[in-house]
Amino acid sequence: MKYSSQAVAKLYFIAAIGLFVGQILFGLVMGLQYVWGDFLFPAIPFNVARMVHTNLLIVWLLFGFMGAAYYLVPEEAERELHSPFLARLLFWVFLVAGALTILGYLLVPYARLAELTMNDLLPTMGREFLEQPTITKIGIVIVALGFLYNIGMTILAGRKTVVNLVLLTGLVGLAVFFLFSFYVPDNLVLDKYFWWWVVHLWVEGVWELILGSILAFVLIKITGVDREVIEKWLYVIIAMTLITGIIGTGHHFYWIGTPEYWQWWGSVFSAMEPIPFFMMTVFAFNMVNRRRREHPNRAAMLWALGTAVMAFLGAGVWGFLHTLAPVNYYTHGTQVTAAHGHMAFYGAYVMIVLTVISYAMPIMRGQEASDRRSQVMEMWSFWLMTVSMVFITLFLTGAGVLQVWMQRYTDVPQSFMVVQQKIEIFYWLRELAGLVFLVGLVLYVISFFVKGGEPARAADTADTA
Amino acid sequence: MSEVFTKSMARNIYYGGSMFFFLLFLALTFDTMGEVPKRDNHEALTAQVALGKKVWEENDCIGCHTLLGEGAYFAPELGNVYKRFGNSTDAIVAFIKGRPANGIPGRRSMPQFNLSDEELEAVAAFLKYASEINSANWPPNIQG
Numbered sequence A: 001m002k003y004s005s006q007a008v009a010k011l012y013f014i015a016a017i018g019l020f021v022g023q024i025l026f027g028l029v030m031g032l033q034y035v036w037g038d039f040l041f042p043a044i045p046f047n048v049a050r051m052v053h054t055n056l057l058i059v060w061l062l063f064g065f066m067g068a069a070y071y072l073v074p075e076e077a078e079r080e081l082h083s084p085f086l087a088r089l090l091f092w093v094f095l096v097a098g099a100l101t102i103l104g105y106l107l108v109p110y111a112r113l114a115e116l117t118m119n120d121l122l123p124t125m126g127r128e129f130l131e132q133p134t135i136t137k138i139g140i141v142i143v144a145l146g147f148l149y150n151i152g153m154t155i156l157a158g159r160k161t162v163v164n165l166v167l168l169t170g171l172v173g174l175a176v177f178f179l180f181s182f183y184v185p186d187n188l189v190l191d192k193y194f195w196w197w198v199v200h201l202w203v204e205g206v207w208e209l210i211l212g213s214i215l216a217f218v219l220i221k222i223t224g225v226d227r228e229v230i231e232k233w234l235y236v237i238i239a240m241t242l243i244t245g246i247i248g249t250g251h252h253f254y255w256i257g258t259p260e261y262w263q264w265w266g267s268v269f270s271a272m273e274p275i276p277f278f279m280m281t282v283f284a285f286n287m288v289n290r291r292r293r294e295h296p297n298r299a300a301m302l303w304a305l306g307t308a309v310m311a312f313l314g315a316g317v318w319g320f321l322h323t324l325a326p327v328n329y330y331t332h333g334t335q336v337t338a339a340h341g342h343m344a345f346y347g348a349y350v351m352i353v354l355t356v357i358s359y360a361m362p363i364m365r366g367q368e369a370s371d372r373r374s375q376v377m378e379m380w381s382f383w384l385m386t387v388s389m390v391f392i393t394l395f396l397t398g399a400g401v402l403q404v405w406m407q408r409y410t411d412v413p414q415s416f417m418v419v420q421q422k423i424e425i426f427y428w429l430r431e432l433a434g435l436v437f438l439v440g441l442v443l444y445v446i447s448f449f450v451k452g453g454e455p456a457r458a459a460d461t462a463d464t465a
Numbered sequence B: 001m002s003e004v005f006t007k008s009m010a011r012n013i014y015y016g017g018s019m020f021f022f023l024l025f026l027a028l029t030f031d032t033m034g035e036v037p038k039r040d041n042h043e044a045l046t047a048q049v050a051l052g053k054k055v056w057e058e059n060d061c062i063g064c065h066t067l068l069g070e071g072a073y074f075a076p077e078l079g080n081v082y083k084r085f086g087n088s089t090d091a092i093v094a095f096i097k098g099r100p101a102n103g104i105p106g107r108r109s110m111p112q113f114n115l116s117d118e119e120l121e122a123v124a125a126f127l128k129y130a131s132e133i134n135s136a137n138w139p140p141n142i143q144g
Ligand code: HEM
Pocket: A128, A203, A204, A251, A252, A270, A271, A273, A274, A311, A315, A316, A318, A319, A320, A322, A323, A324, A328, A331, A332, A333, A334, A337, A340, A341, A342, A344, A345, A348, A349, B069, B070, B071
């Protein structure tokens, strides 16, 4: 570690991993509710489990992004973080606010939570992914402002690398688009239209800038390839992201009461959204093949390559599958959507956060890379989680295709609940794959505490390419 | 990438391209705002419907159901439930009101929300309003 203030990232990473475990447990609860309808009913209804699952996901990814920024911004800027104290303070504010919100979901009925948090004053609750009480949303904005101030000051006062500037742009964009979560018009069409300015412009816009810059940073470090080369790639990738992804928002405007020209704009531009993800894959493998050094952290390299591949599969391939309007007409809001949502979030954002943790955590704990045994276990967890996520995606896709077949693409449509029962087997298989995912995650956590084996040496990496 | 394609060229494509397409997106949004009133059934947007939307949100209905295809996939689409229930808000009210507090053994169950009569009528009115938005002929059939 070059600068002692980078160490604040450790707190953020630990919290991220802890919340990740919680997210998966609630995923498994819901997976069971899919086949055992009244499991935990009425104590934890499905919608409550779902908001816990998705909100924990978003919050831990935000912890991961912030941790990544606190780690890499000082190193890139070649100076200490502007205020490590502010970073620690905001960590606790965010953690406590997050924990209280989750407890609120679990302990009182949602309508009561709305009442307790005075949702009437500025109603923003009850929209997918944005279920947080208004007061929590305001807290998120305050934390985001403090965070942006802190890393912004660090960047302005130091060396301005492309990695830092792109990361900062992505993070500012994240905060700006979140502001649309406060706009909840009575008009359902407008409500939906601008809801996507948060959700789509996050995951297919500004978050990709964050993803790209973190990936670029880790690749610079572990491959030793000339920064000029990597920065050029980064610019091209994010250029393609925004050129295709902004108008690509139109793939959500087909059936919500917006003009039908969006079927053209959305289809054409979103069909090109896989391009930047494909370039990311080519980029990562290229840089690793041209590496100038053998970094002893083999696990980090595996995560970096895995991110590039899985993001392309989940976002690029599974996104393309249902993005053209004539296809989306049948798949819209089915298990196909859930399949894509899972692999895309995992492949792009879960994996990039685990990549930077894998790279930075050993360094913050005083080693260039973890001991060999620890790395082997971490790589096992990589394969278990990644392969089981592939299976989750395949099972949900199977469920979705049959759902479309029986309920939508037919002259004799059957009712939703009847069809759900007929495709139950896929939900059992999904739950099984989810349990394997959990095993992988437990191994991942354990890997941090495993010591010994030969200390990782540079020569060990010779066969990773 | 080759030497002819320099980093500053890449940067210019990034700045120019994203700026251009963001402005185009704003222009399309501006046009959409003009077109939406022809399709969004705003004539039906009464105070009761607005209350119904709030009831919808404050009970997180979207956490199980889809509405015009967006939301969760655990329970049926509700954008067209008014039509599926024979164009009857009464049927919607009766259904929501009739959910057993302890669920239906072994089956996916909808919670009993204990809504007041005013809230029940309002949420049904909201669903009626939603079903009359012009959604380009989606969903493909009455089953949603
Ligand atoms: C890492 C990037 C991405 C992530 C994390 C992501 C995630 C998601 C999620 C969670 C949803 C469901 C939203 C909801 O609940 O309504 C969704 C919907 C969708 N995504 Fe993505 N996505 C990504 C990239 C892409 C790309 C590149 C494409 C196109 C090529 C795409 C196409 C779609 C489409 C068409 C839908 C709507 C599905 C429907 O009609 O039900 N996504 N995405």
